[in-house]
Structure formats: structure tokens, C-alpha cells
Amino acid sequence: xxxxxxxxxxxxxxxxxxxxxxxxxxxxxxxxxxxxxxxxxxxxxxxxxxxxxxxxxxxxxxxxxxxxxxxxxxxxxxxxxxxxxxxxxxxxxxxxxxxxxxxxxxxxxxxxxxxxxxxxxxxxxxxxxxxxxxxxxxxxxxxxxxxxxxxxxxxxxxxxxxxxxxxxxxxxxxxxxxxxxxxxxxxxxxxxxxxxxxxxxxxxxxxxxxxxxxxxxxxxxxxxxxxxxxxxxxxxxxxxxxxxxxxxxxxxxxxxxxxxxxxxxxx
Amino acid sequence: xxxxxxxxxxxxxxxxxxxxxxxxxxxxxxxxxxxxxxxxxxxxxxxxxxxxxxxxxxxxxxxxxxxxxxxxxxxxxxxxxxxxxxxxxxxxxxxxxxxxxxxxxxxxxxxxxxxxxxxxxxxxxxxxxxxxxxxxxxxxxxxxxxxxxxxxxxxxxxxxxxxxxxxxxxxxxxxxxxxxxxxxxxxxxxxxxxxxxxxxxxxxxxxxxxxxxxxxxxxxxxxxxxxxxxxxxxxxxxxxxxxxxxxxxxxxxxxxxxxxxxxxxxxxxxxxxxxxxxxxxxxxxxxxxxxxxxxxxxxxxxxxxxxxxxxxxxxxxxxxxxxxxxxxxxxxxxxxxx
Numbered sequence: 001x002x003x004x005x006x007x008x009x010x011x012x013x014x015x016x017x018x019x020x021x022x023x024x025x026x027x028x029x030x031x032x033x034x035x036x037x038x039x040x041x042x043x044x045x046x047x048x049x050x051x052x053x054x055x056x057x058x059x060x061x062x063x064x065x066x067x068x069x070x071x072x073x074x075x076x077x078x079x080x081x082x083x084x085x086x087x088x089x090x091x092x093x094x095x096x097x098x099x100x101x102x103x104x105x106x107x108x109x110x111x112x113x114x115x116x117x118x119x120x121x122x123x124x125x126x127x128x129x130x131x132x133x134x135x136x137x138x139x140x141x142x143x144x145x146x147x148x149x150x151x152x153x154x155x156x157x158x159x160x161x162x163x164x165x166x167x168x169x170x171x172x173x174x175x176x177x178x179x180x181x182x183x184x185x186x187x188x189x190x191x192x193x194x195x196x197x198x199x200x201x202x203x204x205x206x207x208x209x210x211x212x213x214x215x216x217x218x219x220x221x222x223x224x225x226x227x228x229x230x231x232x233x234x235x236x237x238x239x240x241x242x243x244x245x246x247x248x249x250x251x252x253x254x255x256x257x258x259x260x261x262x263x264x265x266x267x
Numbered sequence: 268x269x270x271x272x273x274x275x276x277x278x279x280x281x282x283x284x285x286x287x288x289x290x291x292x293x294x295x296x297x298x299x300x301x302x303x304x305x306x307x308x309x310x311x312x313x314x315x316x317x318x319x320x321x322x323x324x325x326x327x328x329x330x331x332x333x334x335x336x337x338x339x340x341x342x343x344x345x346x347x348x349x350x351x352x353x354x355x356x357x358x359x360x361x362x363x364x365x366x367x368x369x370x371x372x373x374x375x376x377x378x379x380x381x382x383x384x385x386x387x388x389x390x391x392x393x394x395x396x397x398x399x400x401x402x403x404x405x406x407x408x409x410x411x412x413x414x415x416x417x418x419x420x421x422x423x424x425x426x427x428x429x430x431x432x433x434x435x436x437x438x439x440x441x442x443x444x445x446x447x448x449x450x451x452x453x454x455x456x457x458x459x460x461x462x463x464x465x466x467x468x469x470x471x472x473x474x475x476x477x478x479x480x481x482x483x484x485x486x487x488x489x490x491x492x493x494x495x496x497x498x499x500x501x502x503x504x505x506x507x508x509x510x511x512x513x514x515x516x517x518x519x520x521x522x523x524x525x526x527x528x529x530x531x532x533x534x535x536x537x538x539x540x541x542x543x544x545x546x547x548x549x550x551x552x553x554x555x556x557x558x559x560x561x562x563x564x565x566x567x568x569x570x571x572x573x574x575x576x577x578x579x580x581x582x583x584x585x586x587x588x589x590x591x592x593x594x595x596x597x598x599x600x601x602x603x604x605x
Binding site for chain 2: 002005006009010013016017093094095096097099100101102103104105108260261262263264
């Protein structure tokens with residue numbers, strides 16, 4: 001595997017270069033860890049007060065929250081920096097270099113610019129999931145672990161698609177941070193809580209238009225043996241992987257379209 | 268020799284937002300924008316054969332970089348056919364990239380805080396270069412460009428000249444058939460420039476690498492290229508050999524003569540005095556009308572001189588001619604003296 005070999009070379013380079021900014025690396029990881037840990041704690045404390053919302057208890061909501069966070073960490077580890085820097089690469093023309101390499105340009109960017117700070121999100125969410133499952137007396141066995149891995153991967157595909165789709169407009173409009181803020185981060189924050197608490201229109205959007213409900217809300221139903229399908233078909237949890245693959249394919253095609261619109265800068 | 272690059276009626280348009288002055292028009296433009304279509308490249312056609320050393324020149328904003336970026340597959344042409352190795356570069360980016368080397372003088376491909384050898388190693392993996400070939404190439408280039416002393420220095424501590432040599436090596440490790448150099452000598456001192464020029468020639472001789480060089484330094488062109496393509500405002504103005512270029516755009520030679528004593532204003536109807544500094548005079552003549560030998564004989568027969576210098580037409584002067592010609596179309600012989 002050529003890309004795997006390349007990926008390890010970049011990791012080697014990163015480690016060799018990390019001596020330069022070791023402190024900032026650890027500070028970044030710690031800051032991320034504490035900011036998300038305190039948010040999870042806040043969710044849990046609020047839920048403790050309310051006992052439950054729409055039949056979802058405190059630990060069930062923390063699982064919802066951390067499956068979203070953990071799959072975002074997986075997607076972010078690979079896709080966040082490549083996507084996030086498109087706007088600046090378009091501005092300063094450094095995307096030129098990406099297009100003159102004999103590699104798939106998205107894979108090249110992923111190999112080159114993986115973001116290590118997401119390790120903290122991932123560890124934190126795995127820890128909270130294990131703790132919550134334990135508190136809910138749900139056995140952590142091979143089948144539940146396998147199911148969580150599948151949820152994580154399909155969720156990561158959906159989130160990666162979200163990151164890509166909201167970044168590609170930078171090839172046309174250069175500045176895409178507003179688009180990303182609204183359609184990725186803001187809309188996705190709905191699924192921190194069970195979507196059954198929102199208005200029907202939002203439930204439909206989160207299922208059919210921006211399918212973030214497939215990251216956690218639908219698949220978690222099977223894991224937690226819930227029955228809160230807000231009127232949708234009960235087989236939805238099982239199509240999460242398909243939704244993931246579908247979204248990612250669309251996102252990739254959009255990416256390829258965007259690249260041909262790249263206009264570089266004068267030099 | 269076979270054709271390696273082919274452009275036929277290539278046009279590249281950019282959509283440029285028109286910015287108006289003042290706060291009210293700026294606010295209005297949030298809702299309604301005026302676009303202007305700008306042709307960066309306008310109906311350009313040429314062919315380049317394997318092994319040629321081509322200088323691609325033009326003023327700032329003439330469209331040089333746009334052309335290079337279309338050839339390397341970065342940009343998509345608006346109209347026309349553009350083929351490299353008989354394929355459309357932007358549709359075959361990966362394949363195209365394997366066969367080309369690119370140096371953008373204003374950008375870097377090197378890993379900033381590591382020694383260049385690490386970047387070499389990375390490129391070995393990116394281009395899947397075999398071990399043996401890689402070692403041969405690194406050895407050959409490092410020797411030729413005299414880089415041994417700074418191989419292990421972090422790139423950010425290198426001087427511009429050292430870094431540029433490393434950029435050249437990186438772009439050539441995978442034995443590309445075409446080497447695109449976009450202003451590789453920008454900001455370098457004369458000795459480094461010379462090293463780079465002779466290196467490019469050497470690579471071309473040893474490996475028959477096709478080189479396309481854009482630069483504002485006409486000495487680069489003179490030292491490296493055997494063909495020159497000139498564009499201005501996106502359109503092709505000239506395509507031919509260096510000598511043809513000089514003859515076409517600057518057909519006049521200049522004699523700089525220091526006379527013993529002041530001379531009359533008029534020497535001969537075919538020779539004109541274009542500049543004076545005391546007894547030193549710049550005399551312009553057209554080689555087609557009077558030969559250099561004849562001009563010198565004519566002058567020395569009637570006047571005593573202290574010193575004599577013959578100024579051949581330079582590319583620099585010829586380029587200037589083109590720029591001037593394009594901007595004010597009015598012919599004025601005096602501008603030959605730059």
C-alpha cells in the first residue's frame with residue numbers, strides 16, 4: 001500500500017518536527033480534553049436535574065453525545081485540517097503543490113495534514129461510553145463493541161462528508177467559514193440531544209437533508225434498546241453505514257468538481 | 268524529435284469581481300455583483316519538442332504563470348486543446364505529475380523545520396523512486412550543485428540560494444521528462460544564478476529533459492535557452508530562436524566611442540548620435556544599412572579616438588522594445604539605449 005507507506009513517512013516527519021512545538025501540542029490536547037469533558041459534565045448535570053427528557057435518561061444522553069463526539073474525532077483526525085485549510089490554500093495559492101503530486105489529492109492531504117489533537121476527543125468519548133454503558137447495565141461484549149465500531153465508522157463517514165461538503169465551496173467563494181459554521185457545527189449540535197424533542201420539521205431535516213441523526217440518534221436505538229423512532233421506519237439504524245457511504249461518495253464527487261474550479265493566484 | 272507539448276488556440280478566462288469605490292457601492296455589491304471576464308491567455312498556440320530549452324517570457328501579468336499552471340494540470344483551460352504527452356493534464360493529473368518536475372520560485376516544497384534530506388526521502392516515497400536510482404540522483408545533483416555542506420541543516424536556516432538549489436533537486440529526483448521552472452532565479456546573487464543556469468543546461472544535455480523556464484532575468488534566457496516564446500497581455504507575440512528574437516526586436520547596434528576631442532554633431536547620415544557625455548558618445552546604426560566594420564572605419568578615418576566599445580543588441584533591450592511597443596505603439600529609435 002503506497003499511501004500507507006506515505007502516511008507513516010509523514011508521521012515520522014511529524015514526530016521529528018514535533019520537538020519544535022511539543023509544548024503547544026500537549027497544551028492543545030489538554031485544552032480540547034478539558035473543554036469537551038466539562039461540556040459532557042454539564043450535559044450530565046442538567047440531565048440529572050430533569051431525570052429524563054422524552055424518556056431518555058442522563059447516561060443515555062451522554063452516550064448520544066459521545067458517539068457524536070467520538071465519530072467526529074475519527075473524521076476530524078483525518079479530514080479536519082485538510083478541509084479547514086482549503087480556504088487559506090486557495091487564498092495563497094499553495095494548493096498548486098497538491099495538484100502537481102502523482103497522488104490522489106485528497107489522500108495526499110490526509111496523509112500530510114492529519115490532526116493529532118483529536119486523540120483527546122476519541123479517548124474521552126470511549127471512556128464516557130464505557131462508563132455510561134456500565135451505569136446502564138448494558139454488557140460490554142463482542143457484539144456491543146462490534147456494533148459501536150460500526151456506528152463510529154458510519155458516523156465518521158457522515159461527518160467527514162459534512163466537513164468536505166462545507167469546505168469545497170471555498171474553491172468558488174474563497175471564504176467558507178460561515179457555511180461550515182452553520183451547516184456543519186450548528187446543525188450538528190442538534191444531535192447532541194435526542195431529536196424527538198424538536199419540532200417535526202427539524203427531525204425531517206436531520207434525517208433526510210442533513211442526515212446527522214444517522215450519526216447517533218438512530219443507531220443508538222438498537223444499542224440502548226430504545227423505541228423512539230419519531231415516526232420513521234424501524235430499520236433506519238441499520239442503514240447508517242449506507243448513509244455514510246452514500247454521503248461520503250457525494251462529498252468526494254463534489255470535491256473533484258470543486259478542484260477543477262480552483263483558480264490559483266498570480267506569482 | 269517528437270512533440271511533447273501542444274497548445275492549440277488555448278484561452279483561459281477569469282471572472283473578476285469589479286470593486287467599486289466608496290461605502291455605498293460596496294454595500295450594494297453584497298447583493299449585486301458586477302463581473303468582468305478577463306482573458307489571462309488569449310488564443311495561444313505552440314508546440315514544444317522533447318529536449319528543447321524554452322524561455323517563456325513576458326511582463327508581469329502577461330500570462331506566463333497561467334500557462335505553466337495549465338500545463339502542469341493545476342488550472343483548467345477555458346477553451347482550446349492543451350496536450351502534454353498526448354494527454355489533457357487536468358484530466359490526468361496523477362499521470363502527468365509523474366513525468367514532470369515543477370519549481371515555483373516563490374513557493375517551497377521543502378519541509379520547513381527539517382533538513383532537506385528528509386524531504387528528499389519523502390519525495391522518494393511519493394514518486395516511488397527505486398533505491399538505486401534515488402541514490403545516484405541525489406549524489407549527482409548534490410555534487411553538481413555543491414550542496415554537501417548544508418545537507419543536514421534545517422531548511423529554515425538555509426539562505427535563499429541554498430534553498431533554491433534544494434528545490435531544484437527535489438523537482439528532479441524522479442527523472443521527469445519536462446521541467447517547469449517558474450522564476451527559479453528570483454532574488455538570487457550572480458554566482459548562484461550561474462550555478463543554476465549551468466546545472467539546467469547540464470541536466471538537459473545528460474538526460475534530454477525538456478525545460479520550460481519563465482524569468483524576468485534575460486541573462487537566464489541567454490545562458491540557458493535556445494528558443495524563446497514571448498507573450499504579452501495573454502497573446503503570443505513571438506516564437507523562435509534567440510537570434511531571430513534579437514534581430515526582430517532590436518535591429519540596431521550601438522558604438523560607444525570616446526573621442527580625443529569634441530566632434531561635430533553630424534558624422535554620417537547612417538549613424539546617429541543618441542547620447543553624449545562630454546567626449547564620450549553613443550552612436551546608433553542599423554546593421555542592415557551599415558556594417559560594424561564600415562562604421563568604425565568611417566569614424567576612425569576622420570576622428571581620433573581614445574576608446575571604442577561595440578554594444579550588440581541584447582535580449583533585455585529587445586524585451587524592452589516589446590513592452591514599449593505594446594504600450595505606446597509609437598516608434599522612437601532613441602529608446603534602444605537602456
